[in-house]
Amino acid sequence: MARAATTSDAFNAVAEPRRRDILNYLATEERSVNEIVNAIEIEQPSVSKHLKVLKDVGLVEARREGRQMLYKVNATAIRPLHEWTSTFERLWKHQLLRVKERAEARSEEKK
Amino acid sequence: MARAATTSDAFNAVAEPRRRDILNYLATEERSVNEIVNAIEIEQPSVSKHLKVLKDVGLVEARREGRQMLYKVNATAIRPLHEWTSTFERLWKHQLLRVKERAEARSEEKK
């Protein structure tokens, strides 16, 4: 079996760094394909293909305006990712706390 | 060009659902490979391979104890993912707020 399709869910779609670049760029505003092409440095066909993947998993929405297609982020589709990572937040806070404690213990020893 | 390696970063490693299953299972406690195999329903060689990927990107740490290898989550490696998704939090809260507002406007019309 091969890897799951990039369009199988937001996790897979977002694994590709270029697609995260696109989402980051769209975070502030709705943009046309050409604006994306100019902002990120990728060929237009590649951008269109990435946008298709993002659209398939609901991470972006598109609407036509004249000759242009305007894309914007559908942030709610990113939420499951955020929520999954949140279940580990308690753990890394705990981890970082222990790192800090150890550092303090070490500086205490030196006194 | 093919897709980036699963070991290229946490985003790619975590795209595979089985690996998220493993991380979820390890979230509560350090576990041996066999415990993982029994908990998740995957063949042992597959589990070992997934663990290798997770270890390569620093998502888990391993230590030997007798014949067993004990794995635990390194939660700090999940943090970049959490942080990236957080940049969109403002957006989905805004989106959900507007959905709510529209619903309220509709129910107001009906009165």
Place this chain on the structure above:
DNA sequence: TTAATATATTCCTATATAGGAATATGTCAA
């Protein structure tokens, strides 16, 4: 040493890309 247990690795194959090149489709203006 040998056997048993625990885990890792290798070999195999079907499958799915990502990007480049070329081309198709869609929309507007003259």
Place this chain on the structure above:
DNA sequence: TTGACATATTCCTATATAGGAATATATTAA
């Protein structure tokens, strides 16, 4: 209609899996 602009699609190929099967390695106990 025709040309120009904007975007999408198709075709191609190198590459990287994920899982199954078989086997290798490591560790302990007898």
